[in-house]
Amino acid sequence: VTGSAAEVAAVLRAESTFVLSSHARPDGDAVGSSLALSFALQALGKRTTVVLHDPVPKPYQHLPGVGEVVIADGAESVPGAAVILECGELSRTEITGLTRPTMVNIDHHTGNRLYGTVNWFDESAAACGELVAELIDALGVKWTRAIATHLYLAISTDTGSFRFGPVSARTFDLCRRIAETGVDTSALSRDIYDSFSIGRVRLTGAMLDAMTLHHEDRFAVLFFDDALLSRCGAVIDDTEGLVNIPLGARDVVAVALIKQQGPDRYRISLRSKGQIDIRSVAALWGGGGHMNAAGCTIEGSLEVVRHTLVTAVGSVLNAVSDAAGVN
Numbered sequence: 001v002t003g004s005a006a007e008v009a010a011v012l013r014a015e016s017t018f019v020l021s022s023h024a025r026p027d028g029d030a031v032g033s034s035l036a037l038s039f040a041l042q043a044l045g046k047r048t049t050v051v052l053h054d055p056v057p058k059p060y061q062h063l064p065g066v067g068e069v070v071i072a073d074g075a076e077s078v079p080g081a082a083v084i085l086e087c088g089e090l091s092r093t094e095i096t097g098l099t100r101p102t103m104v105n106i107d108h109h110t111g112n113r114l115y116g117t118v119n120w121f122d123e124s125a126a127a128c129g130e131l132v133a134e135l136i137d138a139l140g141v142k143w144t145r146a147i148a149t150h151l152y153l154a155i156s157t158d159t160g161s162f163r164f165g166p167v168s169a170r171t172f173d174l175c176r177r178i179a180e181t182g183v184d185t186s187a188l189s190r191d192i193y194d195s196f197s198i199g200r201v202r203l204t205g206a207m208l209d210a211m212t213l214h215h216e217d218r219f220a221v222l223f224f225d226d227a228l229l230s231r232c233g234a235v236i237d238d239t240e241g242l243v244n245i246p247l248g249a250r251d252v253v254a255v256a257l258i259k260q261q262g263p264d265r266y267r268i269s270l271r272s273k274g275q276i277d278i279r280s281v282a283a284l285w286g287g288g289g290h291m292n293a294a295g296c297t298i299e300g301s302l303e304v305v306r307h308t309l310v311t312a313v314g315s316v317l318n319a320v321s322d323a324a325g326v327n
């Protein structure tokens with residue numbers, strides 16, 4: 001752990017205007033952490049602007065404050081101290097103009113580069129939203145329903161509904177307090193998880209139909225490209241979270257989702273269960289993330305990319321089997 005909620009709170013109290021940002025292609029933790037903190041700073045009478053590189057995913061668009069999020073490539077025209085949430089390095093924002101005299105970095109990703117003028121990094125947090133919750137307490141701001149809604153979005157999505165990552169007593173204590181604000185967490189969960197398009201449902205079927213299995217069904221590989229998206233009537237937003245589906249099979253302990261980004265260029269999302277360190281696979285190609293969720297970009301033909309991934313994941317699976325004393 002680097003830094004603390006108290007240290008960050010002292011820095012934030014001294015400023016009056018803020019630009020908050022998070023990573024490109026924002027997920028629930030990026031959106032929830034940014035907006036929860038934005039509402040808390042506003043409660044202290046401060047001016048805030050949330051700037052993201054890409055639109056908020058559709059299932060979260062009706063949540064409070066999302067309509068005021070600025071989508072832009074640059075934040076030069078937005079005044080104030082910068083607060084960067086949920087980014088291992090500043091470049092993950094894909095936004096220029098965020099380097100400021102006061103730049104706060106709050107994150108839980110292993111390998112955070114500590115690029116802020118103030119850094120608070122804690123990889124024991126199940127979501128960046130857990131750190132934001134502590135920070136809001138340190139700022140002395142009462143949790144409103146809007147704040148609690150965004151904290152729940154962050155925590156629920158980053159843990160896959162409390163199934164993975166370092167879910168702890170802290171996680172559930174925060175959720176107890178979220179429920180106490182009057183947020184209807186089951187209605188919110190239906191909004192978050194059951195509001196997909198029919199294109200998404202069709203795409204799920206097509207991708208699973210073409211799924212390949214390797215290493216005695218322990219490793220599943222999914223693939224999509226623009227042609228498959230359009231054939232299913234789906235858009236890129238519809239692919240969020242699909243990488244987790246094969247983990248629903250008892251035998252599957254690791255998944256790669258290969259997304260074609262251009263000729264011979266593929267974005268890889270990786271997931272794993274338990275002690276399978278999938279981040280070590282992403283790191284082979286300069287990627288990053290967490291032990292059970294990581295990503296990287298690989299160049300080459302699809303068949304070569306698939307083959308190298310199968311080999312790399314095989315080594316990780318064997319290492320875990322060896323450590324467990326089985327073959």
Ligand SMILES: [Mn+2]
Pocket residue numbers: 029030086108126127128158
């Ligand atoms: Mn996160």
